[in-house]
Amino acid sequence: MHYFQKFKQVSFILLLPFGSLSAKATIGPDVEAVSYTQALQRAIAADPRFELNATLAEASEGQVEQAKLRPNPVVGTEIENFLGTGPLRGVQGLELTLGISQVIETGEKRARRTDLARAEGALIDWERESLMARIEASVRSAFVDVLLAQEVLGLRGEQLDLAERSAEETSRLVEAARSPKVEQTRAELAVRRYRFARQQAERGYAAAKSVLSSFWSQSADTDFSVAGDVKLKSKPPEFSKLAAKLSHTAAVARYAVLEQARQAAVDLERARATPDVEVFAGGRYLNEEAGNAGFLIGVEVPWPIFDKNQGNIRTARAQLRAVDQERKAAHRELMITLNRAYQQLLSAHEESIAIHSELLPAAEATLRDTEEGYERGQFQQLVVLESRRALFEVREAYLESLQRYATAQAEIESLTRPANL
Numbered sequence: 001m002h003y004f005q006k007f008k009q010v011s012f013i014l015l016l017p018f019g020s021l022s023a024k025a026t027i028g029p030d031v032e033a034v035s036y037t038q039a040l041q042r043a044i045a046a047d048p049r050f051e052l053n054a055t056l057a058e059a060s061e062g063q064v065e066q067a068k069l070r071p072n073p074v075v076g077t078e079i080e081n082f083l084g085t086g087p088l089r090g091v092q093g094l095e096l097t098l099g100i101s102q103v104i105e106t107g108e109k110r111a112r113r114t115d116l117a118r119a120e121g122a123l124i125d126w127e128r129e130s131l132m133a134r135i136e137a138s139v140r141s142a143f144v145d146v147l148l149a150q151e152v153l154g155l156r157g158e159q160l161d162l163a164e165r166s167a168e169e170t171s172r173l174v175e176a177a178r179s180p181k182v183e184q185t186r187a188e189l190a191v192r193r194y195r196f197a198r199q200q201a202e203r204g205y206a207a208a209k210s211v212l213s214s215f216w217s218q219s220a221d222t223d224f225s226v227a228g229d230v231k232l233k234s235k236p237p238e239f240s241k242l243a244a245k246l247s248h249t250a251a252v253a254r255y256a257v258l259e260q261a262r263q264a265a266v267d268l269e270r271a272r273a274t275p276d277v278e279v280f281a282g283g284r285y286l287n288e289e290a291g292n293a294g295f296l297i298g299v300e301v302p303w304p305i306f307d308k309n310q311g312n313i314r315t316a317r318a319q320l321r322a323v324d325q326e327r328k329a330a331h332r333e334l335m336i337t338l339n340r341a342y343q344q345l346l347s348a349h350e351e352s353i354a355i356h357s358e359l360l361p362a363a364e365a366t367l368r369d370t371e372e373g374y375e376r377g378q379f380q381q382l383v384v385l386e387s388r389r390a391l392f393e394v395r396e397a398y399l400e401s402l403q404r405y406a407t408a409q410a411e412i413e414s415l416t417r418p419a420n421l
Helices: 036-046 048-067 109-175 181-213 239-248 250-272 310-375 381-415
Strands: 032-034 074-080 095-104 224-226 277-286 292-300
Touching: 036 109, 048 109, 109 181, 109 224, 109 250, 109 381, 181 224, 181 381, 239 250, 239 310, 250 310, 310 381
Parallel strands: 032 224
Antiparallel strands: 074 095, 095 277, 277 292
């Protein structure tokens, strides 16, 4: 069964309503561009846990089938009074009895067993939903890392390009005796620094792609890029609305099915307190009486004086009461995790907006003014380089804040993902 056919198509990932980043990694024309939906489909198709879940579901169906079956009848024979002494010498006093016995279940045990097997089978479906939420969160986080690493690589490329152009410009000024030799040394050092930074970004980009591809490939496949935009919502969702979604997630909703399973276990243990009836019938051959024969029939009913299954009933009832406590504990842990991710989301969101609306415009304006002043001879080239460096630092901080925002957003979406059952 292909489980990725069940989830909804997701448009991913990060949107910049306030403008978009111009930094892009240099991607070859033949490199495959993978979307988030494609990455998730590949991860689900390659994850053996889904096949395991399908196998466990089949095993559960077998348990339901077995629970519906009645007890088998028992056929038996009994030989008495042979190979003895006196009148029982040889087979003179032989008595041969052939019979069949059947246990008749009482207390609707078969129906109770079937209900319990069905409820336990439904829990396997909820395990699949929980697995889906976990793998979506993991793939989403890895995809964000690649997307942002791709942006960082593009930013590093721009920095290196500007540094190289600045070095060329400085070299011309030095040759024209319009700038001291030390400026050329500074410019060459900047080129080496940004070249090293770009190499670091390339390694980080390759590592992020390797982690993402490990969800669907055994080898460290890095011959691909990712396709997506960074989405930054104009206003974060209200925490109360997010918290309300927790009750509809697989992590919490599964407890309703668990409660049904525990109730079915209580009903079954109570039914087992009622003794089953065993009936038997057969025929008897009497050799010593000229081969006469007769029929016999009987009924056996256990007498529940000591064992009334009271221990198992008590255990089942306690386990049923524990469901509500387990549900509350799970909901509490989810609420704590959600609140932590939400606070990170708020912090990163505010920081991203502040950088985009305040720092980026200020840095860009400073660079324009500095470049214009440099053209008029008001500033030295070092001032221009510092302004460019400041702008890139702001853009880099913007990317970092977006990454924290996207990571928190991915965790929140995983925690609040509604169950599809």
